[in-house]
């Protein structure tokens with residue numbers, strides 16, 4: 001049997017039928033009231049029938065005043081749970097987990113969204129920095145509210161039938177901003193030492209635990225590194241994973257942020273981008289140090305690479321872009337086909353523009369699938 005075809009029982013008690021996980025991709029398909037509608041259902045019907053062992057939604061916002069993108073879905077007390085239940089049904093029989101997120105300072109200035117952050121440090125991406133506002137440093141009350149919002153969204157996700165949540169602490173969003181010594185300049189209990197910087201994530205994990213009933217999955221998506229000099233690095237990731245031991249079903253490892261583009265699979269240097277499973281060497285250092293099941297995501301586009309990831313000790317393989325291109329890819333991998341998928345490319349002159357173009361093309365593909373159009377990937 002191929003390694004990715006082996007079932008995995010998680011600490012929360014649920015068994016995944018295989019090791020291939022559809023990683024989070026922000027769909028930007030919110031309908032009225034930032035709710036999911038029939039386009040999301042159509043999209044997840046494809047993935048639900050595609051053979052993955054687990055589907056993780058694109059990030060769902062915990063605060064409707066703070067959206068990373070105008071098309072982001074929100075789940076809060078004002079949401080209609082029936083729309084979220086239909087989302088879960090569309091994905092069946094594959095279990096669906098909701099990724100929950102707060103963007104912190106990564107909101108577009110022109111949208112007027114609330115920009116919160118550990119400190120008043122603005123996103124620095126050169127001439128394009130002006131797209132982002134200078135964020136408001138969070139007060140103790142703001143922090144308590146954010147913890148409560150994550151717990152509320154997780155509880156509502158369980159009520160709607162989701163089988164788990166993944167707390168997004170990667171890619172430069174709020175929880176990753178707290179973890180980063182470059183963004184988090186606080187000198188109170190929420191800043192300074194790594195343990196202080198991780199406090200918000202750990203408190204949210206605990207608050208989610210307390211809110212949900214047993215049997216509900218909890219995972220964290222964490223950067224294996226931010227790829228910024230002086231930023232959150234692989235040793236920091238190792239220690240945070242240690243603190244998460246016993247509290248989560250698995251930790252998904254990714255990398256980068258809006259300031260150092262490994263986000264969405266576009267690493268800062270193009271040679272790395274050409275490589276498959278490009279965080280493997282870095283993240284493999286963590287596998288040997290922890291008993292927490294780890295999931296590796298980034299650049300996995302064919303079965304032989306997925307097999308190598310499991311062989312190296314990862315519990316799960318996360319696939320995003322290739323599953324937008326071919327929603328039924330896991331079925332082919334499980335049947336023993338290598339089924340390689342070529343990465344989307346852009347010839348634009350700057351790294352930032354290339355990354356934006358590829359991201360837009362993948363989002364376009366999700367929208368086409370959501371409209372029932374299966375045009376060429």
Ligand SMILES: Cc1cc2nc3c(=O)[nH]c(=O)nc-3n(C[C@H](O)[C@H](O)[C@H](O)COP(=O)(O)O)c2cc1C
Nearest residue numbers: 023024025026058059264265298299319320321362
């Ligand atoms: C269109 C698009 C949207 C994404 N949205 C999210 C998201 O909402 N949350 C998240 O954690 N990662 C997001 N990602 C990153 C993916 O989960 C994944 O970490 C990254 O694309 C690398 O994996 P891949 O090479 O298989 O695409 C997104 C990626 C793409 C291409």
